[in-house]
Amino acid sequence: MIKELEGLENITIDKEFPMRNYTSIKVGGAARLVAYPGNLDEFIFVLNKLYKSNRKFAVLGAGSNTIIPDEGIDIIVISTRKLKNVIFNNGTVEAECGAMLSSIMNNAIKRGLSGFEFAAGIPGTVGGGIYMNAGANGGEIKDVLYEVHGWNNGEIVKIEREKFNFEYRKSNLPASFVVTKAIFRLGNGSSEKSSKNVKNYLEYRNSTQPVKIANTGSIFKNPTGIAAGKLLEELGLKGFSIGGAKFSELHANFIVNFNNATANDVVALINIAKTKALSERGINLETEVKIIGESEQNQK
């Protein structure tokens, strides 16, 4: 199998790759193999090969919303990092799943297109963004999405936006669904106005979030009635640390890796917060971040 993958023309393969070098929070053990297909045909070839041979795998984009356990993962990771092509055609944008949201946003603004400014400061890809229904600055990816192309259990599929049931940080795509590319529709805008808005969004983010220390974005989804950060503060967890990880003093809903943290440190903090939220406030905190290997959901 590995030989077959290595035989592809544009693929790159890393064996026993330390996933702390892949994820934005910089924790976690090794993946047995990380494959970086060089184009969409190779991507689908790899997905079909693994599917037909009944192997478990995980598809990752930028790794900005993912935690890998310290013991590593005995599944193959397919990275979309080389699948970055984006084609602009007036207000229609066709983007491969590994394209960075920020790069589409910047390119759209240069062309006087508006609608993608929600992505300012979100360090993820199109695939991860759609899977998570990423959003910020008053918008979400669902607002500009027109159509998703993907792969699901050996089938090539196309889903129109209306057929999706997006929720807050959730696409409701089947766990087995892999986004290959997406079509977005943007409106006409003003480059100057959009750039100004983005500048304001980023300034606000830089002053309220720990952007300079390794982290994985918001750890928990906001529960009904209170922002997760405020709840964590009220539970006395702001600045609370285990090992090299802590709830940021700047924004408690961010766990930062301030000193060679392990995934166990991060997961221990998550579990403490969940237990305290439930016992002291009767609130079930749900993680926004995905822990690979924790559930079938992350294993396509």
Ligand SMILES: Cc1cc2nc3c(=O)[nH]c(=O)nc-3n(C[C@H](O)[C@H](O)[C@H](O)COP(=O)(O)OP(=O)(O)OC[C@H]3O[C@@H](n4cnc5c(N)ncnc54)[C@H](O)[C@@H]3O)c2cc1C
């Ligand atoms: C500093 C910082 C700030 C952040 N701010 C925000 C914010 O404001 N708003 C927000 O919504 N998020 C935010 N995030 C979280 C994160 O950037 C988003 O969730 C982003 O959309 C994840 O994209 P990714 O490519 O990094 O996904 P990954 O972490 O690589 O993967 C996340 C999940 O998506 C799945 N996935 C990835 N690619 C595909 C694909 N092609 N097909 C199917 N499933 C796929 C993975 O299997 C995994 O379950 C932030 C993160 C950081 C580190």
